[in-house]
Amino acid sequence: MAEFIIKNGHVFDPVQGIKGDKKDICIKDGKIVDKVSGSAKVIDAKDKTVMAGAVEIHAHVAGPKVNLGRIYRPEDKLFSCTPTKGIERMGGGASIPTTFKTGYEYAKMGFAVAMEAAMPPLFSRHVHEEIRDTPIIDEGAFPVFGNNWFVLEYLKNQEIENTAAYCAWLLKVTKGYAIKVVNPGGTEAWGWGLNCLTVNDPVPYFDITPAEIIKGLIEANEYLGLPHSMHIHPNNLGNPGCYETTLDTLKIAAGIKPKNKFGREQVMHLTHTQFHSYGGTNWGDFESKAKEVTDFVNKNKNITIDTGNVTLDETTTMTADGPFEHHLTGLNHLKWANCDVELETAAGVVPYIYSPSISVCAIQWAIGLEIALMMKDPMRCYVTTDHPNAGPFTRYPRVYKWLMSEKARKAQIEAFKHKDKVLSQTAIGTLDREISLYELAQMTRAGPAKSLGLAAMCGGLKPGMDADVAIYNINPDKPIANPDDIEKAFSRCAAFFKSGVQVVSNGEIVNNGNKRTLWVNVKAKENPQVMRDINEKFVKYYSMTQANYEALGHHFVPNPYAIEVDATN
Amino acid sequence: MTKTITDVICPFCGTLCDDIEVTVSDDGKKLLEVANACVIGTEKFLHSQSTDRVTKPRIRQEDGSWKTISYEEAADYTAKALAKAKKPLMYGWSSTNCEAQSVGNEIAEIAKACCDNTAAVCHGTTLIAVQDIGLPTCTLGEIKNRADRIIFWGCNPAHAHPRHMSRYSIFPRGFFTGKGQMSRKMIVVDPRCTDTARMADVHLQVEQGRDYELLNALRVAFKGEWLPDVVAGIPAEKIREAADLMKSGRFGIIFFGMGVTQSLSKNHNIDIAIAVTKDLNEYTKFSIMPMRGHYNVTGSGEVFAWQFGFPYSVDLTRGFARYNPGDSSSIDLLKRGEVDMMFTIGSDPGAHFPISAVRAIAKVDSVCIDPHITPTSGVSKLHVPVAFNGVECGGNCYRMDNVPIDCRKVVEPPEGMMTDLDFLTMVCTRLKKLKGAA
Amino acid sequence: MAQPITVNLISGRTIQQGVAIESGKEKPSYRTACGIIEMDPSDLKRLGAWKNTNVKVTSDYGSVVVKAVEATQGPHPGVAFIPMGPWANSVVSDNTYSTGMPTFKGTPVKIEIAINEPVLLGVELVQRQCGVKVG
Ligand code: SF4
Numbered sequence A: 001m002a003e004f005i006i007k008n009g010h011v012f013d014p015v016q017g018i019k020g021d022k023k024d025i026c027i028k029d030g031k032i033v034d035k036v037s038g039s040a041k042v043i044d045a046k047d048k049t050v051m052a053g054a055v056e057i058h059a060h061v062a063g064p065k066v067n068l069g070r071i072y073r074p075e076d077k078l079f080s081c082t083p084t085k086g087i088e089r090m091g092g093g094a095s096i097p098t099t100f101k102t103g104y105e106y107a108k109m110g111f112a113v114a115m116e117a118a119m120p121p122l123f124s125r126h127v128h129e130e131i132r133d134t135p136i137i138d139e140g141a142f143p144v145f146g147n148n149w150f151v152l153e154y155l156k157n158q159e160i161e162n163t164a165a166y167c168a169w170l171l172k173v174t175k176g177y178a179i180k181v182v183n184p185g186g187t188e189a190w191g192w193g194l195n196c197l198t199v200n201d202p203v204p205y206f207d208i209t210p211a212e213i214i215k216g217l218i219e220a221n222e223y224l225g226l227p228h229s230m231h232i233h234p235n236n237l238g239n240p241g242c243y244e245t246t247l248d249t250l251k252i253a254a255g256i257k258p259k260n261k262f263g264r265e266q267v268m269h270l271t272h273t274q275f276h277s278y279g280g281t282n283w284g285d286f287e288s289k290a291k292e293v294t295d296f297v298n299k300n301k302n303i304t305i306d307t308g309n310v311t312l313d314e315t316t317t318m319t320a321d322g323p324f325e326h327h328l329t330g331l332n333h334l335k336w337a338n339c340d341v342e343l344e345t346a347a348g349v350v351p352y353i354y355s356p357s358i359s360v361c362a363i364q365w366a367i368g369l370e371i372a373l374m375m376k377d378p379m380r381c382y383v384t385t386d387h388p389n390a391g392p393f394t395r396y397p398r399v400y401k402w403l404m405s406e407k408a409r410k411a412q413i414e415a416f417k418h419k420d421k422v423l424s425q426t427a428i429g430t431l432d433r434e435i436s437l438y439e440l441a442q443m444t445r446a447g448p449a450k451s452l453g454l455a456a457m458c459g460g461l462k463p464g465m466d467a468d469v470a471i472y473n474i475n476p477d478k479p480i481a482n483p484d485d486i487e488k489a490f491s492r493c494a495a496f497f498k499s500g501v502q503v504v505s506n507g508e509i510v511n512n513g514n515k516r517t518l519w520v521n522v523k524a525k526e527n528p529q530v531m532r533d534i535n536e537k538f539v540k541y542y543s544m545t546q547a548n549y550e551a552l553g554h555h556f557v558p559n560p561y562a563i564e565v566d567a568t569n
Numbered sequence B: 001m002t003k004t005i006t007d008v009i010c011p012f013c014g015t016l017c018d019d020i021e022v023t024v025s026d027d028g029k030k031l032l033e034v035a036n037a038c039v040i041g042t043e044k045f046l047h048s049q050s051t052d053r054v055t056k057p058r059i060r061q062e063d064g065s066w067k068t069i070s071y072e073e074a075a076d077y078t079a080k081a082l083a084k085a086k087k088p089l090m091y092g093w094s095s096t097n098c099e100a101q102s103v104g105n106e107i108a109e110i111a112k113a114c115c116d117n118t119a120a121v122c123h124g125t126t127l128i129a130v131q132d133i134g135l136p137t138c139t140l141g142e143i144k145n146r147a148d149r150i151i152f153w154g155c156n157p158a159h160a161h162p163r164h165m166s167r168y169s170i171f172p173r174g175f176f177t178g179k180g181q182m183s184r185k186m187i188v189v190d191p192r193c194t195d196t197a198r199m200a201d202v203h204l205q206v207e208q209g210r211d212y213e214l215l216n217a218l219r220v221a222f223k224g225e226w227l228p229d230v231v232a233g234i235p236a237e238k239i240r241e242a243a244d245l246m247k248s249g250r251f252g253i254i255f256f257g258m259g260v261t262q263s264l265s266k267n268h269n270i271d272i273a274i275a276v277t278k279d280l281n282e283y284t285k286f287s288i289m290p291m292r293g294h295y296n297v298t299g300s301g302e303v304f305a306w307q308f309g310f311p312y313s314v315d316l317t318r319g320f321a322r323y324n325p326g327d328s329s330s331i332d333l334l335k336r337g338e339v340d341m342m343f344t345i346g347s348d349p350g351a352h353f354p355i356s357a358v359r360a361i362a363k364v365d366s367v368c369i370d371p372h373i374t375p376t377s378g379v380s381k382l383h384v385p386v387a388f389n390g391v392e393c394g395g396n397c398y399r400m401d402n403v404p405i406d407c408r409k410v411v412e413p414p415e416g417m418m419t420d421l422d423f424l425t426m427v428c429t430r431l432k433k434l435k436g437a438a
Numbered sequence C: 001m002a003q004p005i006t007v008n009l010i011s012g013r014t015i016q017q018g019v020a021i022e023s024g025k026e027k028p029s030y031r032t033a034c035g036i037i038e039m040d041p042s043d044l045k046r047l048g049a050w051k052n053t054n055v056k057v058t059s060d061y062g063s064v065v066v067k068a069v070e071a072t073q074g075p076h077p078g079v080a081f082i083p084m085g086p087w088a089n090s091v092v093s094d095n096t097y098s099t100g101m102p103t104f105k106g107t108p109v110k111i112e113i114a115i116n117e118p119v120l121l122g123v124e125l126v127q128r129q130c131g132v133k134v135g
């Protein structure tokens, strides 16, 4: 394999504590190394910024609801098609790009890893087919557990061991990466058109509460010692006053200690925090509770979060929170798609326009930024747009701009129709913090990698790690004249190396890379009872046989990378 | 000695039953018995064993007779015809697996072809409606476990999806439906007194082509507003009775078929059927699902969508994907005489398109990839027989509720026969050379 | 002399059609399953035809000879049914009205008795309709 040496760049690497110093980065056989031979290809990164490949901790990029979005929104392709070009396959879609376009766009921005945030287990084979067709980036997928009948039944009786055994089995057969929870209990209630809006609402028939599900799944996660923690989208998303449910959810993690060999320090990851930090009692007195939520997270070190920044675009919302999407279509009257999945989950899809002329949208925009700016430890707060829910991932560079430049934020606030409302309902106008390049590397590289249990592999530039290296046209020695330059620089890498292969040059794809599917292979204790229960549920309640359930074979996972976990003792 | 293979998937209809048992000879070359499948599924497996199968590609000569050629020659012909054509139409895809579809899409991208699947003549109008108004739906196991109101609208599963009712919709005892059929009320809307309608608690024998009016009347009835005495041939009291029955359930589902997608109001029928479903969600839980016909038409739509962004009727002639049914749709392209090369795989437009469109196929260069002799192969210049997908080779497929199920190979194809995937890969390699593509 | 009658034609799947397309569309069994028109007894009477008489079905879009049989899923007076296949597709409306979908259901057709005209086999029918030269 080729050797490279990236010379003269300003390196930002939280893993090694390098804050913009000039340092050569050497690449050999797909890894970062101390030195290379004289025959290594020299890449000049003078006056440029060098970072590890970015890590996406939460996005909806592959699978049934994403594709339902593509199918039912031909209008999303209008003005967003990209023709076949050299080795690049054609693409299309703005908020729900085709798989090829998804891979290329991430790579062009310097992303090495992306996690699909909600995989319905019954559809894992579909998720993996799309992952296979998404070039370059390594991807994993989180199966959803929070409304799964096995989990509900085991946890009703506080059977953590059985829950854990089931989780291990499901991760294996779906080639999944982590335990994802979406609106625990509420989505099962949606099977009857109902919902659970607090952590104490009982789930119909199953006689368990969201709080019990959350606690049980955290415990099962730590029992197994998985690389990532339980990853949660709490109850009551998106409603005025929902921050109280969020705080109630976060409190459940109190006192639980992480147990794993991956260096992960949290036991709960709260996703798209912006959607869960609302105060007020209606859309009129709607206000930010970013401070209350971040205060809590700042104090509790066993929690990590991502932001869910609103980007002020037309987009497509999609979530396993079925009842929420039904509620949303009632608010905006745009077309509603829903799919309930037997024994497991549901999903809903509704287009949404975050208009800068609507006060609620502008306040949502401010809340997402407040969260990032109020979080003291960038290693525990990651930038996301909950793609495509709060905006497409292709807008990350714009979000970085807002985070790194108060001037850019002020300009946006000035442009809002209801500027005064934004300033009165949020604290965005009082925040003068500007995220540094080093902090950005924490929030987009080292932080999410650590939270995912991938700290040894990616998110940094330490010798031995995967050679995912992004070079950006930013000279940190010079003050930034125009905030738009930040957005421009992060939109298209000068160069990007993925696992030691140069895949991007001057913002163009030059190689389709060696995409991998990341999954977690747990060796768990034999549990005949759980195996019997699984067998019985398939015989009686599933619409397919157990023998056909697994995502097995080359056409689903052509290039697997299994993270081994031994949970036998 | 024989072997029994369990959990086999039936590659015929969108029900995609995955509990079939197939007995094969010890050497895996002969398929002997089929259990659990319906008569159609059984026939599909058994017919693959017939001795009069065409096993080699054949090209039609000047005098109209067939000449046997090799797969290599067939791939050369196909690649050249695609390379030469200005507007090739690559149609079908519904009876093959997703891997083959994927390679087909790569070919189409290089050839700048129009691509379409059999939704063109079955649920294309459903897709248009879904793009207008959305789709509240669910998986078939949800029906089995929860549904107590089942509506079949313009579909006849007793004939077209024979095991649908026993596996998912009417008879099974699920988690919350322990009494099976006794837990459910069944409504059938059909202009004929079909074998499905005979089983129903309520049969609304709608006047043919007046489904839109009846669906609209139901929306009125839900709200308790005034109705004329008779709508679409159905007395108002009967409509109100049906409306109350729908509202009073805990979980309901509308399954619909060609009766509404192919009659005059087309996508408007589906539009309002979905609106009915949305309305019902104000009172209870309701879903709606198209009864997809071919076993993997759904998969073709999925693959098109994640690779090109649209589920059918895709036009790649400009080097990027466009979608405009009526313009980029197969029947219209053919009728307007715009297609200058026809590539058919996994379907039979010769039998299932209106004859005017078939005549347009017969006029141009054409390739038909199909294990059977069909009206399409009968009007094509090149017939490439292939192994039966789901019998002689495996591969992923999508059930009518979008659930992916990986088909199994149960027997060897006849000596030397290629699969869809093998053949398409050969064509793709050749086409890349001809076009100098990367 | 019997007079032609006009009915509303629909087409669709039947289980016999499903079995037949898997057993071979070049075979007589396909014709037996799909080369038929299912008519209400009252319409047969109107036409003055016995069951199992060959009839010629004509629409604005073409014509085809099929065997008239008594409706199996009736009664449906005024509506006739040809199972999905090339016989039906010889006469259905090909109008898509810019939806991409032909109007397979609801084509007005004229039916007349054609005792002496044969019902063609599936593949043969399409080849003839398209003027394909076969060797
Ligand atoms: S119902 Fe459909 S899938 Fe099931 S056995 Fe019959 S033909 Fe095959």
Ligand SMILES: [Zn+2]
Pocket (backbone or CB within 6 Å): A058, A059, A060, A117, A271, A272, A319, A386, A389
């Ligand atoms: Zn999300």
